[in-house]
Amino acid sequence: SSSAASDVYKRQDPSLSQGGCVHEGVMSTRLGLPGIPEAAETVAVARELMLIEQTGVQAHFCHLSTAHSIQMIARAKHDGLPVTMAVTPHHLHLTEMDIGFFNSQCHVLPPLRTQRDRDGLRAGLAKDCISVICSDHQPHDSEAKLAPFADTEAGISGLETLLPLALRLVTDGVISLTDIIAKMTSEPAQILNLADSGTLANGARADICVFDPEQHWTVVPEQLVSAGKNTPFAGWELTGKVTHTVLEGRLVYDSCI
Secondary structure, three states: OOOOEEEEEOOOOHHHHOOOOEEOOHHHHHHOOOEEOHHHHHHHHHHHHHHHHHHOOEEEEOOOOOHHHHHHHHHHHHOOOOEEEEEOHHHHHOOHHHHOOOOHHHOOOOOOOOHHHHHHHHHHHHOOOOOEEOOOEOOOOHHHHOOOHHHOOOOEOOHHHHHHHHHHHHHOOOOOHHHHHHOOOHHHHHHOOOOOOOOOOOOOOOOEEEEEEEEEEEOOHHHOOOOOOOOOOOOOEEEEEEEEEEEOOEEEEEOOO
16 A cells, blocks of 8 residues: 555666676776666666656665666655655765775675765765665675675675764764764654654663764774674774664673673
């Protein structure tokens, strides 16, 4: 029904993206890797927007990577379509240039795009067009990233860097602290119609993340709690770290233990 959230869209047009592993542009040409053009995403987004307009279904677009996609969905939202969207920290901080010389830690889908795209995603965040920042957590074992770039598994172990990378956007002046926290808590809960989640209101679920916003730390893959150590942020100096996690009133994580 139109009142219920529909399928989550993480799509690219297969006829345009088939076989690609990086953004079709400077780096794909330089490295000789098969590219995924911007149109692979925007064509899929345009198709879904037309179907949403016809049906009135509520839809959430996940893991967007291009500035054009953000603009299209923001326009549709302005025109009254029941749409929301999410982006990942790695698409807000990295570009195709970070691939360097075949750094497979930067192999993600959708691929890292251009600086213009990254800046477009940040602008969408600043204008409150983007509702959610999600980790897109995809942990892999070390062997998954050791093959030639195109043959490696796509994905980043992103859960532990979600918070500090989001906080860096506050430091960069992109968004306020209150708004960035909402995009990882209350706004996702509202999209999913979870009235008792994402809030500290009386009677709500006691799902709480406690963090130290001033704690400085360096990303050392081997020290990540996740079984997956695959991250392109190795060596980055970040600020902000989770100290405790409470799930339904139960302490399930304590950084001191």
